[in-house]
Amino acid sequence: MTLTAQARGTIAELKESVARLHSELTRNELVVWTSGNVSARVPGEDLMVIKPSGVSYDDLTPDTMVVTDLHGKLVHGELAPSSDTAAHAYVYRHLPEVGGVVHTHSTYATAWAARGEPIPCVLTMIADEFGGEIPVGPFALIGDDSIGRGIVETLRATRSPAVLMRNHGPFTVGATARDAVKAAVMVEDVARTVHIAHQLGTPVPLSGSDVDRLHARYQNVYGQR
Amino acid sequence: MTLTAQARGTIAELKESVARLHSELTRNELVVWTSGNVSARVPGEDLMVIKPSGVSYDDLTPDTMVVTDLHGKLVHGELAPSSDTAAHAYVYRHLPEVGGVVHTHSTYATAWAARGEPIPCVLTMIADEFGGEIPVGPFALIGDDSIGRGIVETLRATRSPAVLMRNHGPFTVGATARDAVKAAVMVEDVARTVHIAHQLGTPVPLSGSDVDRLHARYQNVYGQR
Amino acid sequence: MTLTAQARGTIAELKESVARLHSELTRNELVVWTSGNVSARVPGEDLMVIKPSGVSYDDLTPDTMVVTDLHGKLVHGELAPSSDTAAHAYVYRHLPEVGGVVHTHSTYATAWAARGEPIPCVLTMIADEFGGEIPVGPFALIGDDSIGRGIVETLRATRSPAVLMRNHGPFTVGATARDAVKAAVMVEDVARTVHIAHQLGTPVPLSGSDVDRLHARYQNVYGQR
Amino acid sequence: MTLTAQARGTIAELKESVARLHSELTRNELVVWTSGNVSARVPGEDLMVIKPSGVSYDDLTPDTMVVTDLHGKLVHGELAPSSDTAAHAYVYRHLPEVGGVVHTHSTYATAWAARGEPIPCVLTMIADEFGGEIPVGPFALIGDDSIGRGIVETLRATRSPAVLMRNHGPFTVGATARDAVKAAVMVEDVARTVHIAHQLGTPVPLSGSDVDRLHARYQNVYGQR
Numbered sequence: 001m002t003l004t005a006q007a008r009g010t011i012a013e014l015k016e017s018v019a020r021l022h023s024e025l026t027r028n029e030l031v032v033w034t035s036g037n038v039s040a041r042v043p044g045e046d047l048m049v050i051k052p053s054g055v056s057y058d059d060l061t062p063d064t065m066v067v068t069d070l071h072g073k074l075v076h077g078e079l080a081p082s083s084d085t086a087a088h089a090y091v092y093r094h095l096p097e098v099g100g101v102v103h104t105h106s107t108y109a110t111a112w113a114a115r116g117e118p119i120p121c122v123l124t125m126i127a128d129e130f131g132g133e134i135p136v137g138p139f140a141l142i143g144d145d146s147i148g149r150g151i152v153e154t155l156r157a158t159r160s161p162a163v164l165m166r167n168h169g170p171f172t173v174g175a176t177a178r179d180a181v182k183a184a185v186m187v188e189d190v191a192r193t194v195h196i197a198h199q200l201g202t203p204v205p206l207s208g209s210d211v212d213r214l215h216a217r218y219q220n221v222y223g224q225r
Numbered sequence: 226m227t228l229t230a231q232a233r234g235t236i237a238e239l240k241e242s243v244a245r246l247h248s249e250l251t252r253n254e255l256v257v258w259t260s261g262n263v264s265a266r267v268p269g270e271d272l273m274v275i276k277p278s279g280v281s282y283d284d285l286t287p288d289t290m291v292v293t294d295l296h297g298k299l300v301h302g303e304l305a306p307s308s309d310t311a312a313h314a315y316v317y318r319h320l321p322e323v324g325g326v327v328h329t330h331s332t333y334a335t336a337w338a339a340r341g342e343p344i345p346c347v348l349t350m351i352a353d354e355f356g357g358e359i360p361v362g363p364f365a366l367i368g369d370d371s372i373g374r375g376i377v378e379t380l381r382a383t384r385s386p387a388v389l390m391r392n393h394g395p396f397t398v399g400a401t402a403r404d405a406v407k408a409a410v411m412v413e414d415v416a417r418t419v420h421i422a423h424q425l426g427t428p429v430p431l432s433g434s435d436v437d438r439l440h441a442r443y444q445n446v447y448g449q450r
Numbered sequence: 451m452t453l454t455a456q457a458r459g460t461i462a463e464l465k466e467s468v469a470r471l472h473s474e475l476t477r478n479e480l481v482v483w484t485s486g487n488v489s490a491r492v493p494g495e496d497l498m499v500i501k502p503s504g505v506s507y508d509d510l511t512p513d514t515m516v517v518t519d520l521h522g523k524l525v526h527g528e529l530a531p532s533s534d535t536a537a538h539a540y541v542y543r544h545l546p547e548v549g550g551v552v553h554t555h556s557t558y559a560t561a562w563a564a565r566g567e568p569i570p571c572v573l574t575m576i577a578d579e580f581g582g583e584i585p586v587g588p589f590a591l592i593g594d595d596s597i598g599r600g601i602v603e604t605l606r607a608t609r610s611p612a613v614l615m616r617n618h619g620p621f622t623v624g625a626t627a628r629d630a631v632k633a634a635v636m637v638e639d640v641a642r643t644v645h646i647a648h649q650l651g652t653p654v655p656l657s658g659s660d661v662d663r664l665h666a667r668y669q670n671v672y673g674q675r
Numbered sequence: 676m677t678l679t680a681q682a683r684g685t686i687a688e689l690k691e692s693v694a695r696l697h698s699e700l701t702r703n704e705l706v707v708w709t710s711g712n713v714s715a716r717v718p719g720e721d722l723m724v725i726k727p728s729g730v731s732y733d734d735l736t737p738d739t740m741v742v743t744d745l746h747g748k749l750v751h752g753e754l755a756p757s758s759d760t761a762a763h764a765y766v767y768r769h770l771p772e773v774g775g776v777v778h779t780h781s782t783y784a785t786a787w788a789a790r791g792e793p794i795p796c797v798l799t800m801i802a803d804e805f806g807g808e809i810p811v812g813p814f815a816l817i818g819d820d821s822i823g824r825g826i827v828e829t830l831r832a833t834r835s836p837a838v839l840m841r842n843h844g845p846f847t848v849g850a851t852a853r854d855a856v857k858a859a860v861m862v863e864d865v866a867r868t869v870h871i872a873h874q875l876g877t878p879v880p881l882s883g884s885d886v887d888r889l890h891a892r893y894q895n896v897y898g899q900r
Contacts, residue, residue, distance in 0.1 A: 573785065575843075639710075639780075639782070646783060646870065647785075654814070656814075667817060673728050674755055
């Protein structure tokens, strides 16, 4: 595959940022050992940058990152790509607005996924970030497009950038890999808080109109313009 | 706005201390990503120093801190102020004894807030620091004075420096920003301990007179004179 | 008070080790802000070395440690001693075999204390370290000998180096300050594990004779001779 | 005992790697104080390298590691071996495919062990790593071969590299010490997630055929070839 100098520069930058973003997974205690991964789409190319399979977070450097096409075929890099590459690739093929994907087995989000229950929208923070309940995707075996298809179909039906794949764990998406990492951090945070709230009773529900107003405001006003 | 040299010096000191106090929020695991903020009143001026909106804690330096008036209007700084600025400003306008305000979505305190339940005063540490149960404030949408008014009305009715805003999270106050941060740390600590105590039964209640005696002693005797 | 050169040397060493042992309280997440303290008896003197009141763990150095007599009266040091000094002093006056005392409000141990329930001996580690259930002491107000008396009377009735003071938190003792710190770490660890075991059912009991055999072996065989 | 130069070199390498692997126990919060240990078989010799008894993780260096024979008798080193040495040795004598053994009292795994309940296989991650439920071994007193025999008999009846010894804690095995440490990390992670999933209901079961397919794929495809 022949790449322009610009594409090569973009890939070099993405390898660095994707490698570094994995440290947010460990810092926020979303992963143990090698159990989670971040990828980024290469804008303008049918390519993605993703973590190599089974490599410790301590050993991730820009050079260890691998480049695949959007069917998960290795294009560049010396290591085998993450075993979740097919799921990431499916998402990029079917959701053109997505520039980053993250997968973890973070504890509380995975606990909701194990029961197959969505996380109810009972916190202003959930309304802000997820725009409603955080949905559950189907149980799917690894090895073909089942996981990717389950992610895409579930995300298309909601405003949430996160889906809890049943008996498996959360996948999150974003315009960039950093946004997808933020969603992975937030889904675990609210999964934990709502779990704990439920342990001693039932949270007060939020009305649909309050959820809508909070979501609209947060998506348009928050942060630096 | 023309400031005296003394006011400029005070602001410079507050920017440094407010920036640094945010590291207590991360160290005590009260926040994830950018989800909490500290502010300080500028003594003798109708001004406050507060965190900029949506900036990572790693990137906070004294120079990134912003100065607003007590209606939340930007006076000094290059970044937009925290989206919670209006609530902080309302508190400073209505509670003149308050010199610092902190807002987080810390897990256990927010779980009590999600159920709309106050934290009962069943530990000597709660009597010491909060002088009774830790109260719940009303549900309020962001965007006007609703949150600030809910905080102030709830705090005025108790001895507690912390209020659990319903479906949202804790706000704490203090004579200084450091005192407000201490209250934010303590409210999460006791929210967690009392939650866990309740999971396997019911804590033994403390009598009102014991709470009063503990609170009076702690407020007058603890620490260095 | 006139001290021998040897006593002065011993005190200098204890100030250093007691200051350093506080870092085990933070490392093991037994304390927040300034909410726990370590002391050591000065062997051969009616003196103890203890943490100053309300000072951050970051700011503790050997020079900030204070020396009091065994009634809690300041003998040496520029800061006021911990507000728990009277309880530590009472323990040293009445339990001559004790060389170190630790007090924390660690989360799980304090949760058992809030309910006034002893931690049952359902783990080999509890049999090893505590020789049976970890007992609850009475509710006692700070300000006189009530807390110290409650600790001593409870400890005398068991083999445990830890007591859960009701609605308050754990106190632990040991032949040295380091041993008391170890007991503080272990009591929180087993309080957490047994709490979690109880959340989904009932632990299998250990027989009294198995507890006795485990305790006897651990006290005589473990570690380096 | 006379060793070849090659054996001496292997032992030197194992002392270094076993010392270093203990830092994974602390990093993953599987142990407190001195409450867990790692060992490695010396390939081609009836020897093992193991942690010394009662030594802090901070103080572990390659030189402090001890070498014993496969009956736990000290062969090389200045310190007494771990009090769990007999259990490790029994495993090496009876399971020739095992090259590493780890023992901890990690919180959630030990909580399942306290109730004597296996961890059900309700997550893809459990199917991948453990091939089914994680079994409970018998209650056994320290001091003879009871613990080792309980580990070996339980492991032989399953595909799991982990066993929860009743009222005690997990033991894990692997082809290398690093593999056994990975299993110790994973058993605590899934013990925690499944515990939390159970707190608010019942996880959806996985079918036996799905577990078999996931396990077969993971054992053959994951990681770098």
